[in-house]
Amino acid sequence: MFEELSNGDSFIRHLDPRVKIAVVFFFSILAAVAVRMHVLLWLLSLGILIVVLARVPLPELFRRLIPVNLLIAFLWLFLPFTFAGEPMFSVGALTVTREGVLYAARISIKSNAMMLMLIALVASTPIFTLGHAMHELGVPQKIVHLFFFTYRYIHVMHREYVRLVNSMKIRGFTPGNNLHTYRTISYMVGMLLVKSFDRAQRVHNAMLCRGFEGNLYSLSTFSLNGRDVVSLILMITAVIILGVLEWKKTI
Amino acid sequence: MHISEGVLSPTVLLGGAVLAAAGVAAGMKDLDQKEIPSMGILSAAFFVASLMHVPVGPVSAHLILNGLVGLILGWKAFPVILVGASLQALLFQFGGITTLGVNTLNMALPAVMCHYAFRWGLKPQTSRPAFIFATFASGFGAAMIAGIMVGFSLYLTGEAFLPAAKLVVAAHLPVMLIEGGLTAACALFLRKVRPELLEGFYAP
Amino acid sequence: MEKNDLIIQLKDICFSYAGSTPVLNGLNLKLCKGNRYGLMGPNGSGKTTLFHIIMGLLKPTSGEIEIYNNPARIENDFRKVRKKIGLLFQDADDQLFSPTVLEDVAFGPLNLGKSQEEAVEIAFDTLKFLGLSGFESRITYKLSGGEKKLVSLATVLAMQPEVLLLDEPTSGLDDKTKEILKGVLTDLDLSYILISHEIDFLTDITDAIYAMENGTIHFDKEIHVHQHVHAHPHGAYEHQHD
Amino acid sequence: MEKNDLIIQLKDICFSYAGSTPVLNGLNLKLCKGNRYGLMGPNGSGKTTLFHIIMGLLKPTSGEIEIYNNPARIENDFRKVRKKIGLLFQDADDQLFSPTVLEDVAFGPLNLGKSQEEAVEIAFDTLKFLGLSGFESRITYKLSGGEKKLVSLATVLAMQPEVLLLDEPTSGLDDKTKEILKGVLTDLDLSYILISHEIDFLTDITDAIYAMENGTIHFDKEIHVHQHVHAHPHGAYEHQHD
Ligand SMILES: Nc1ncnc2c1ncn2[C@@H]1O[C@H](COP(=O)(O)OP(=O)(O)OP(=O)(O)O)[C@@H](O)[C@H]1O
Ligand SMILES: Nc1ncnc2c1ncn2[C@@H]1O[C@H](COP(=O)(O)OP(=O)(O)OP(=O)(O)O)[C@@H](O)[C@H]1O
Numbered sequence: 001m002f003e004e005l006s007n008g009d010s011f012i013r014h015l016d017p018r019v020k021i022a023v024v025f026f027f028s029i030l031a032a033v034a035v036r037m038h039v040l041l042w043l044l045s046l047g048i049l050i051v052v053l054a055r056v057p058l059p060e061l062f063r064r065l066i067p068v069n070l071l072i073a074f075l076w077l078f079l080p081f082t083f084a085g086e087p088m089f090s091v092g093a094l095t096v097t098r099e100g101v102l103y104a105a106r107i108s109i110k111s112n113a114m115m116l117m118l119i120a121l122v123a124s125t126p127i128f129t130l131g132h133a134m135h136e137l138g139v140p141q142k143i144v145h146l147f148f149f150t151y152r153y154i155h156v157m158h159r160e161y162v163r164l165v166n167s168m169k170i171r172g173f174t175p176g177n178n179l180h181t182y183r184t185i186s187y188m189v190g191m192l193l194v195k196s197f198d199r200a201q202r203v204h205n206a207m208l209c210r211g212f213e214g215n216l217y218s219l220s221t222f223s224l225n226g227r228d229v230v231s232l233i234l235m236i237t238a239v240i241i242l243g244v245l246e247w248k249k250t251i
Numbered sequence: 252m253h254i255s256e257g258v259l260s261p262t263v264l265l266g267g268a269v270l271a272a273a274g275v276a277a278g279m280k281d282l283d284q285k286e287i288p289s290m291g292i293l294s295a296a297f298f299v300a301s302l303m304h305v306p307v308g309p310v311s312a313h314l315i316l317n318g319l320v321g322l323i324l325g326w327k328a329f330p331v332i333l334v335g336a337s338l339q340a341l342l343f344q345f346g347g348i349t350t351l352g353v354n355t356l357n358m359a360l361p362a363v364m365c366h367y368a369f370r371w372g373l374k375p376q377t378s379r380p381a382f383i384f385a386t387f388a389s390g391f392g393a394a395m396i397a398g399i400m401v402g403f404s405l406y407l408t409g410e411a412f413l414p415a416a417k418l419v420v421a422a423h424l425p426v427m428l429i430e431g432g433l434t435a436a437c438a439l440f441l442r443k444v445r446p447e448l449l450e451g452f453y454a455p
Numbered sequence: 456m457e458k459n460d461l462i463i464q465l466k467d468i469c470f471s472y473a474g475s476t477p478v479l480n481g482l483n484l485k486l487c488k489g490n491r492y493g494l495m496g497p498n499g500s501g502k503t504t505l506f507h508i509i510m511g512l513l514k515p516t517s518g519e520i521e522i523y524n525n526p527a528r529i530e531n532d533f534r535k536v537r538k539k540i541g542l543l544f545q546d547a548d549d550q551l552f553s554p555t556v557l558e559d560v561a562f563g564p565l566n567l568g569k570s571q572e573e574a575v576e577i578a579f580d581t582l583k584f585l586g587l588s589g590f591e592s593r594i595t596y597k598l599s600g601g602e603k604k605l606v607s608l609a610t611v612l613a614m615q616p617e618v619l620l621l622d623e624p625t626s627g628l629d630d631k632t633k634e635i636l637k638g639v640l641t642d643l644d645l646s647y648i649l650i651s652h653e654i655d656f657l658t659d660i661t662d663a664i665y666a667m668e669n670g671t672i673h674f675d676k677e678i679h680v681h682q683h684v685h686a687h688p689h690g691a692y693e694h695q696h697d
Numbered sequence: 698m699e700k701n702d703l704i705i706q707l708k709d710i711c712f713s714y715a716g717s718t719p720v721l722n723g724l725n726l727k728l729c730k731g732n733r734y735g736l737m738g739p740n741g742s743g744k745t746t747l748f749h750i751i752m753g754l755l756k757p758t759s760g761e762i763e764i765y766n767n768p769a770r771i772e773n774d775f776r777k778v779r780k781k782i783g784l785l786f787q788d789a790d791d792q793l794f795s796p797t798v799l800e801d802v803a804f805g806p807l808n809l810g811k812s813q814e815e816a817v818e819i820a821f822d823t824l825k826f827l828g829l830s831g832f833e834s835r836i837t838y839k840l841s842g843g844e845k846k847l848v849s850l851a852t853v854l855a856m857q858p859e860v861l862l863l864d865e866p867t868s869g870l871d872d873k874t875k876e877i878l879k880g881v882l883t884d885l886d887l888s889y890i891l892i893s894h895e896i897d898f899l900t901d902i903t904d905a906i907y908a909m910e911n912g913t914i915h916f917d918k919e920i921h922v923h924q925h926v927h928a929h930p931h932g933a934y935e936h937q938h939d
């Protein structure tokens with residue numbers, strides 16, 4: 001259920017995760033700031049290129065793009081009418097403005113470009129590796145710890161949840177609209193919390209028993225090789241060029 | 252309750268990120284290594300709650316549990332929600348990198364506010380009705396303020412978002428009721444089965 | 456054997472967890488009224504999986520399940536099955552979720568449509584039968600390992616099932632609790648299948664022991680009779696023999 | 698017995714969980730180099746609690762703990778203790794937390810300050826010693842019950858402890874895995890205390906079995922020698938004797 005997007009071998013998969021994080025970070029910031037249509041279109045193309053290189057399976061890609069685009073569809077219901085500007089045409093009492101349409105279009109392109117990059121990152125890097133890379137990039141140790149624990153406990157909670165649901169099922173529970181159902185569900189959620197708390201404590205004890213003193217070690221060492229450096233330079237150059245295009249009033 | 256990437260203006264994004272960073276720093280002050288596992292559980296609970304969701308406009312409405320997290324943790328809700336929200340972004344693409352700050356702020360600040368408003372309810376000597384009131388109010392209130400803050404973030408981005416922002420807040424009413432009920436029910440269960448947990452967390 | 460006596464019949468059941476090799480592979484099983492089977496098999500051979508398939512918690516990839524001669528395929532069929540067959544989970548921690556023992560034992564009867572009073576009465580009776588009177592208002596979460604197992608059994612028995620599926624009911628239990636369990640199972644007039652790694656326990660309270668291996672149950676192996684001789688050369692632990 | 702040989706010494710340990718009756722009540726224990734003790738006792742008698750107190754995971758309400766003749770009182774003392782004493786948890790699910798087996802086994806050595814390469818090498822060697830070669834990249838939470846127990850043992854052994862505390866290592870294991878475990882424990886030149894409800898297993902691999910009851914360990918009961926005779930009148934399960 002919370003399985004990561006896993007896929008086969010790709011060139012992107014073997015890049016240093018720190019490089020990937022840095023590129024996605026700067027890319028996202030530029031996309032969030034940019035307003036010029038041609039810059040946005042370039043960003044979207046770049047996003048598509050990277051996702052293709054990362055070999056994300058298409059059905060999975062579309063599934064992950066659905067939530068974002070549902071929200072964007074909702075914005076299309078409002079923005080063209082509520083944005084002040086030059087009228088294009090009218091639907092009844094409502095007027096669609098040119099600026100409104102452009103604004104909504106920009107948001108759609110931005111969002112999708114940023115999501116494509118994020119999906120490419122997640123699809124090519126295991127979550128644990130991302131955590132270690134964030135640590136290397138200066139995220140405080142305690143936050144990274146919390147990140148690791150949370151990721152592990154999501155699985156613990158999910159398993160405890162499946163067990164509790166099974167236990168309710170085999171005793172003939174059928175949910176309905178009644179007090180018995182509400183009480184049962186609240187018991188289940190409460191029990192889930194209590195059990196997860198205790199499990200968390202015991203796991204932590206087990207770590208202490210093995211000499212854990214608050215330091216994180218990773219078996220995957222990161223080292224920048226030639227390919228990483230070239231990719232980093234290429235991508236950052238692309239971002240900078242687009243940034244200059246955005247910033248310069250002419251062209 | 253997330254705002255998607257690409258919607259908010261750079262000013263709002265930056266402001267959110269700065270304020271969220273301040274909140275996280277406050278939450279990390281005198282944070283003991285020993286507390287991290289239990290915080291991780293709440294962070295996981297916060298993450299899992301987001302699986303029950305209903306799309307409402309440019310945000311995705313789902314259970315938040317920030318009231319419960321805040322009640323128990325106070326300022327530590329900031330790092331907990333930051334981590335929960337980043338995992339949501341990484342695993343489901345709910346929000347993204349640039350919106351992480353705003354999204355954390357919108358959910359964690361109400362949590363801290365409810366902590367100070369209602370934590371008296373967790374004291375062992377609180378009567379049952381008062382306990383239920385405080386915990387319900389915390390769940391309901393935290394969801395409500397979060398809804399308002401999401402609406403406000405949209406409004407700050409542009410006045411054109413106002414109708415959409417209003418709709419978002421209105422659509423969260425059912426979420427608030429569910430949050431209140433669930434928070435109260437969970438707290439009651441904890442009080443009966445593991446009162447030490449609530450007392451242990453109650454920071455005087 | 457009359458046809459009416461057949462309770463559980465599995466035909467050619469295959470199952471595998473997502474992305475793994477098959478766990479069950481053309482498994483066949485028949486349980487008739489009055490049968491008391493023991494089931495042994497190495498760790499990971501699929502015993503627990505088999506029980507979960509009978510209860511409809513997992514769906515087989517192929518094969519047929521018939522309960523009282525009715526095929527069980529969809530969730531709705533299994534709702535009926537669960538009223539007749541009680542499952543004791545391998546881990547007692549998984550079975551209990553209400554705050555108090557009484558609420559947990561009364562939960563099943565309430566789901567069967569009993570009134571509140573009836574459910575409570577059944578719960579009291581069941582607890583008494585298992586020698587657990589006085590446990591009604593204990594917090595389930597704070598029971599000891601042995602107590603949890605017995606209360607779990609109470610929650611299953613309170614539904615008055617006709618068949619029990621017991622998944623390693625003795626693991627981690629001390630000898631005294633094992634004896635209580637043995638007594639209860641002997642007193643009850645139920646059919647059951649019992650998973651255990653302890654052959655001594657199985658021989659005492661089942662009529663036949665079958666082995667699970669390579670995704671199927673072997674019914675055809677010959678019966679095996681012999682004696683053990685164990686020596687206890689040391690140790691201060693009091694060890695009782697009956 | 699020389700003073701230098703004394704590893705663990707507990708004096709008059711008392712302990713109770715918040716709001717409950719005392720679990721340990723004036724418990725005394727001595728473990729010397731080379732000792733291999735078995736510990737039995739009814740469910741809830743406090744065996745697991747005792748182990749957690751030795752490791753400093755729970756703090757006794759009164760009494761003294763000495764490890765290698767040094768008193769252990771505060772967290773810092775126990776940090777040292779944990780490098781010498783390895784605890785195998787009762788529930789293997791609690792012990793494994795890394796995504797892959799290799800990472801989990803290498804976790805301890807890394808904490809002891811080994812370099813990455815050393816840690817990986819130790820992990821490989823330990824897995825090999827336990828017959829688990831090839832498991833390195835398996836996902837820990839998808840292992841079967843028996844595999845989890847063995848990997849947990851590997852995580853403890855990888856720290857090269859001088860003493861092992863084993864909390865019901867055999868519960869839920871099949872006979873074959875039990876034999877493997879027995880072999881490993883016999884081959885290792887370690888002192889250990891082993892909790893189990895299975896007296897046969899304990900007699901085979903410990904030098905003395907003690908009983909825990911009413912919050913203390915009884916060392917004074919006389920040694921007990923006798924023979925069992927079990928009959929297996931039926932069943933198709935293949936049952937091996939050595
Ligand atoms: N949720 C799961 N996902 C994937 N694989 C699983 C899952 N549960 C069990 N398995 C695998 O399926 C196989 C059968 O597991 P099962 O629990 O049925 O064995 P078992 O016979 O009950 O073993 P044990 O004696 O240890 O209880 C094992 O190899 C196990 O690793
Ligand atoms: N976290 C806890 N809080 C309160 N009581 C506890 C806790 N853990 C254990 N107990 C209680 O302390 C007593 C001793 O428990 P312990 O787990 O040490 O027993 P044990 O001898 O290991 O039993 P078993 O054979 O079932 O493993 C039991 O009565 C148990 O209910």
Ligand SMILES: [Mg+2]
Nearest residue numbers: 502503504545
């Ligand atoms: Mg099993």
Ligand SMILES: [Mg+2]
Nearest residue numbers: 744745746787
């Ligand atoms: Mg124990």
